[in-house]
Amino acid sequence: MDARQLYEALKKIQEPKGYYFNEDMSMTMPLMESLLANKQRYGYMACPCRLANGEFEDDKDIVCPCVYREPDVEEFGACFCGLYVSKDWNEGKIERKVVPERRPPEKIKW
């Protein structure tokens, strides 16, 4: 599967749930590539913008779409990565801010 195919497949599933891809393709397509890269190296699509532990059990919360997407899109109109956004965010009705990290740092094993 390439980035474009992943994009099309996820779009079909996520849009009806109210989660849209960032219209800025200079963000969205590299993120698709990164999800595929993480699938390749970890075996699951860990969030490309977070430090994965490399074990599925330890990264369950950040397998894309992560558990933080819902509260982030609710509060900021965009997820931490800026991959999934609300319709209003794409339409410029919401101020675009840096979304702060919501994942507790204790989740990172080290």
Place this chain on the structure above:
Amino acid sequence: MPNKIEFYGLSTCIHCKKALQYLEECNVACDPVFVDKLEGEERKETIAKVKEHNPSVSFPTLVINGKVVVGFNKDKIDDALEK
């Protein structure tokens, strides 16, 4: 005085890529550390260092001339670069 920059990022992170592009546009040299590419002790030590600057251990974390900038935030990068 040249700018002193520490850059902690992830190889897959789009905000890290955008921040690096921006630094390049500003003609600021930096040697990024991609934490996801590190292993063992080096990974541990680097995470500890990131945590000191940014307790949420998110990426990118930049330290520009002693000022910490979390995430790709152009205004804060400009401030720290005294642009």
